[in-house]
Amino acid sequence: MKKIALAVHGGAGTIAKEQMTPVREKAYREALERALRNGHAVLSEGGEALEAVEAAVRVLEDSPLFNAGRGSVFNADGQHEMDASLMRGSDLAAGAVAGVQNVKNPVTLAKRVMLNSGHVLISGNGAFEFAHKQKIPLEDDQYFFDEFRYQQWKAAAGTDQVLLDHSDPERKFGTVGAVALDEHGHLAAATSTGGMTNKKWQRIGDSPLIGAGTYANDATCAVSCTGNGESFIRAVAAHDVHALMAYKGLELAEAVRIVVHEKLPPLDGDGGLIALDNRGNIVLDFNCSGMYRGRVGADGEFHTAIFK
């Protein structure tokens, strides 16, 4: 059997079990499985890990359930500013966008940045101009409007409160991401987000920052993070998992445990991450009550989960 593997997440945070009706839970799990299936189809046809993570993340960006792409939260000005990044483990190539508006699939724009811009990270109006040049599909503001997220923002608008999407007791959906291992032994990671509700000053989180929210290196692992972005930046969380494996020789699960349960908590780093090593081991770990997540390994079985 080919050693291919894929994992996805749809955010982590304070997810109260009481709020999760069977209908809601089913909707999330179906969306996660759709993302897995889309990415897995790429891998099982011999495609590259980079294409698989993009394919999986696009499904989650297109779902209004998650805080990325279509379902992105509102910033302090009542607009949507999205961040995304991806990285290829074989040559450490990476691309990212920050604070982009009206782009249907920010992860695809991040891939174009990697392939066609000569840069790693571009932002704001410049990124929009680049998207236009690359003929990346755009959508008007209405496409990104979601009544629940609007109410979520209304409750915080005009205050200094900046909320992690899933810290709202009613609505806890989050940033999305994927990690993949292809049959050639290459790894890739991608992350996409609308950031935090009511964010201002063009705040940028960990998701578009290589090493913080996203990292992939064929020598060790691929990682995509979700949680309180400021803490993940300070912890250089995704790269730290790689570093613990590369420099200390730790196994993936132990490296992830140290980052998620020892390094992030003192920095108020609520959240979690998904990680995959170059042998196909998958670790999905978080230090809060839940993380929307899914995985498919060498056995081809699809698994999704929300709570511990």
Ligand code: ASP
């Ligand atoms: N990490 C994201 C950010 O800080 C938020 C999230 O994971 O939901 O922008």
